[in-house]
Amino acid sequence: xxxxxxxxxxxxxxxxxxxxxxxxxxxxxxxxxxxxxxxxxxxxxxxxxxxxxxxxxxxxxxxxxxxxxxxxxxxxxxxxxxxxxxxxxxxxxxxxxxxxxxxxxxxxxxxxxxxxxxxxxxxxxxxxxxxxxxxxxxxxxxxxxxxxxxxxxxxxxxxxxxxxxxxxxxxxxxxxxxxxxxxxxxxxxxxxxxxxxxxxxxxxxxxxxxxxxxxxxxxxxxxxxxxxxxxxxxxxxxxxxxxxxxxxxxxxxxxxxxxxxxxxxxxxxxxxxxxxxxxxxxxxxxxxxxxxxxxxxxxxxxxxxxxxxxxxxxxxxxxxxxxxxxxxxxxxxxx
Amino acid sequence: xxxxxxxxxxxxxxxxxxxxxxxxxxxxxxxxxxxxxxxxxxxxxxxxxxxxxxxxxxxxxxxxxxxxxxxxxxxxxxxxxxxxxxxxxxxxxxxxxxxxxxxxxxxxxxxxxxxxxxxxxxxxxxxxxxxxxxxxxxxxxxxxxxxxxxxxxxxxxxxxxxxxxxxxxxxxxxxxxxxxxxxxxxxxxxxxxxxxxxxxxxxxxxxxxxxxxxxxxxxxxxxxxxxxxxxxxxxxxxxxxxxxxxxxxxxxxxxxxxxxxxxxxxxxxxxxxxxxxxxxxxxxxxxxxxxxxxxxxxxxxxxxxxxxxxxxxxxxxxxxxxxxxxxxxxxxxxxxxxxxxxxxxxxxxxxxxxxxxxxxxxxxxxxxxxxxxxxxxxxxxxxxxxxxxxxxxx
Numbered sequence: 044x045x046x047x048x049x050x051x052x053x054x055x056x057x058x059x060x061x062x063x064x065x066x067x068x069x070x071x072x073x074x075x076x077x078x079x080x081x082x083x084x085x086x087x088x089x090x091x092x093x094x095x096x097x098x099x100x101x102x103x104x105x106x107x108x109x110x111x112x113x114x115x116x117x118x119x120x121x122x123x124x125x126x127x128x129x130x131x132x133x134x135x136x137x138x139x140x141x142x143x144x145x146x147x148x149x150x151x152x153x154x155x156x157x158x159x160x161x162x163x164x165x166x167x168x169x170x171x172x173x174x175x176x177x178x179x180x181x182x183x184x185x186x187x188x189x190x191x192x193x194x195x196x197x198x199x200x201x202x203x204x205x206x207x208x209x210x211x212x213x214x215x216x217x218x219x220x221x222x223x224x225x226x227x228x229x230x231x232x233x234x235x236x237x238x239x240x241x242x243x244x245x246x247x248x249x250x251x252x253x254x255x256x257x258x259x260x261x262x263x264x265x266x267x268x269x270x271x272x273x274x275x276x277x278x279x280x281x282x283x284x285x286x287x288x289x290x291x292x293x294x295x296x297x298x299x300x301x302x303x304x305x306x307x308x309x310x311x312x313x314x315x316x317x318x319x320x321x322x323x324x325x326x327x328x329x330x331x332x333x334x335x336x337x338x339x340x341x342x343x344x345x346x347x348x349x350x351x352x353x354x355x356x357x358x359x360x361x362x363x364x365x366x367x368x369x370x371x372x373x374x375x376x377x378x
Numbered sequence: 379x380x381x382x383x384x385x386x387x388x389x390x391x392x393x394x395x396x397x398x399x400x401x402x403x404x405x406x407x408x409x410x411x412x413x414x415x416x417x418x419x420x421x422x423x424x425x426x427x428x429x430x431x432x433x434x435x436x437x438x439x440x441x442x443x444x445x446x447x448x449x450x451x452x453x454x455x456x457x458x459x460x461x462x463x464x465x466x467x468x469x470x471x472x473x474x475x476x477x478x479x480x481x482x483x484x485x486x487x488x489x490x491x492x493x494x495x496x497x498x499x500x501x502x503x504x505x506x507x508x509x510x511x512x513x514x515x516x517x518x519x520x521x522x523x524x525x526x527x528x529x530x531x532x533x534x535x536x537x538x539x540x541x542x543x544x545x546x547x548x549x550x551x552x553x554x555x556x557x558x559x560x561x562x563x564x565x566x567x568x569x570x571x572x573x574x575x576x577x578x579x580x581x582x583x584x585x586x587x588x589x590x591x592x593x594x595x596x597x598x599x600x601x602x603x604x605x606x607x608x609x610x611x612x613x614x615x616x617x618x619x620x621x622x623x624x625x626x627x628x629x630x631x632x633x634x635x636x637x638x639x640x641x642x643x644x645x646x647x648x649x650x651x652x653x654x655x656x657x658x659x660x661x662x663x664x665x666x667x668x669x670x671x672x673x674x675x676x677x678x679x680x681x682x683x684x685x686x687x688x689x690x691x692x693x694x695x696x697x698x699x700x701x702x703x704x705x706x707x708x709x710x711x712x713x714x715x716x717x718x719x720x721x722x723x724x725x726x727x728x729x730x731x732x733x734x735x736x737x738x739x740x741x742x743x744x745x746x747x748x749x750x751x752x753x754x755x756x757x758x759x760x761x762x763x764x765x766x767x768x769x770x771x772x
Contacts, residue, residue: 082530085531086530086531086534086535087534087535087538088534182413182415182416183415185413186415186434186437186753189436190437255528255529256528256601258528262754263422263528264422264423264525264526264527264528264754264757265423265526265753265754265756265757266753267421267422267423338530338531339529339531339595340528340529340599340601340602341524341527341528341529341599341601341602341605342527342528342529342601342605342754343601343604343605344604344605344752344754344755345437345752345754346437346752347604347605
């Protein structure tokens with residue numbers, strides 16, 4: 044009786060938003076740790092192993108350090124834009140988690156336009172990046188922001204196009220419906236009929252999350268951090284959290300769209316309400332591949348990035364879109 | 379320091395992308411401006427302390443002016459105030475990635491002034507350690523190139539190998555970096571007991587690991603090829619005209635190696651090839667370095683197979699007072715031809731010492747080649763030249 048009040052509108056919204064913030068911030072910490080450990084094993088190092096048991100408390104120590112540092116801003120910076128940018132980057136990455144179905148009955152907002160919401164929010168993330176680069180008023184930041192703007196707007200196109208196949212097959216823009224349409228074993232998952240689309244989505248997702256080989260806005264070796272070169276302390280920490288959150292988000296959306304979300308690979312492995320274990324497992328696996336790529340390949344150049352996006356990914360998407368549409372027209376009984 | 383003459387609106391013709399630059403009249407018409415950017419001296423990819431003044435048109439570099447001198451330590455002047463043997467540790471610190479060649483050049487120059495006969499074992503040990511030093515410099519060079527292209531992993535594999543060679547060097551010379559091993563008239567010490575077998579074992583292991591860790595990881599990568607092929611292309615005539623030596627020259631197809639064409643010490647007895655490549659771009663320089671490491675391995679095996687017995691130090695007398703005159707020592711360092719000119723006035727300190735470091739000369743490439751390339755290509759071209767801060771500033 045007393046708990047019913049939590050299910051009513053303002054409380055429900057606040058609670059779920061708090062839960063999402065909690066989840067995303069913790070995810071960022073876990074991913075930092077995972078990133079450092081994965082990179083360490085690829086490099087034949089040990090990675091952090093001093094703070095806490097097996098170094099597991101390292102993220103806590105990092106966050107404590109970041110909070111205790113001074114937030115410096117360049118004297119010429121556009122201070123409001125400069126300070127608002129990390130928030131503008133972090134919030135969209137956190138908000139999309141509201142529409143991600145974690146388990147059969149665990150979705151905070153079952154929007155009927157969830158996919159459109161996802162696209163809109165990732166676009167707003169690019170705005171935060173431009174604000175960061177422009178507000179710092181440094182040449183390095185400005186170059187990073189320009190690169191970031193060009194990259195994220197260009198890769199939005201293949202990202203959206205590669206979603207269309209899934210939307211056509213499931214006939215819905217709601218992520219819950221997409222997951223339900225993939226029920227009944229892994230051969231019903233969309234990554235099989237939509238393999239080219241999945242590959243494009245994965246690559247465009249890497250670019251949207253600004254991971255190597257698409258970390259040009261950061262450009263460690265030439266523009267030394269790019270748009271975030273002037274940030275320090277927790278503003279920098281928030282940008283990092285946004286990056287890790289968006290990496291987790293891209294993985295979660297990929298899993299939802301192409302790998303059946305929380306659906307188990309075989310029906311007899313159904314865990315009921317505990318199917319979030321499957322969701323978590325698949326997402327973690329994808330995040331691992333992101334990190335694997337991150338530590339294995341060099342960075343692309345700006346012109347090569349544009350070539351890849353416009354000359355390979357977009358045509359590949361369009362071709363497979365027509366193949367899907369044709370197949371659906373010719374064999375309506377299969378779909 | 380800035381050449382005022384080039385600060386005009388004239389676009390330096392790039393070798394590859396010049397068509398993509400906005401010409402001055404287009405800039406005037408649309409009110410476009412170029413962006414002046416200052417890169418370095420504190421910059422993670424600048425191989426030490428180099429400042430580049432760049433003029434950017436979007437991502438394209440219009441002008442690139444390197445400003446050197448941030449690591450100037452007056453090596454030549456200090457050398458004039460020290461006794462002959464005491465200069466060797468100074469030379470160690472010139473090219474701190476390939477110290478052995480730096481010592482070798484100076485000792486060769488002074489030995490020309492002295493009448494000293496080197497025992498054959500000393501010569502062989504010099505060549506042996508020199509080749510180890512070259513591997514120790516080339517492997518991280520490849521790692522740095524990859525680091526600057528954005529891949530972090532190869533550098534750590536590279537430093538693992540460097541670390542192992544440093545272990546060998548430490549056992550032989552007593553130091554991990556600043557060896558002070560080659561002395562005027564010989565070398566500091568003979569190999570410790572069991573060292574030739576250890577070296578042999580290491581070299582054989584290196585050949586295998588080299589193929590697995592480096593060649594497979596780097597060469598097969600599509601992005602690596604895309605980032606390096608055709609980048610920083612140098613014509614052979616231009617390379618000769620600029621006086622380039624070392625890998626930047628050899629990757630254009632010009633066959634020049636001091637060890638082969640002006641052989642010194644034990645290199646007269648060794649059988650090795652000069653590795654060249656035709657492409658003259660960053661990828662070619664990478665292939666040249668890989669080839670040179672293989673040649674070094676080959677040379678080390680040859681030296682270890684017929685290592686002569688005997689003393690390691692010739693008789694130079696207690697106090698060195700070379701006769702009046704001058705001597706030049708030319709060696710092939712990992713970065714190109716390194717020459718030392720020593721002028722003696724008959725006293726126990728040199729009258730004048732000049733170090734001709736290859737980095738200083740090869741650095742001309744930056745002004746010549748970079749305009750017309752994209753900003754990240756600068757880092758790839760730095761990987762081609764592979765300069766060392768200590769060597770261009772001295």
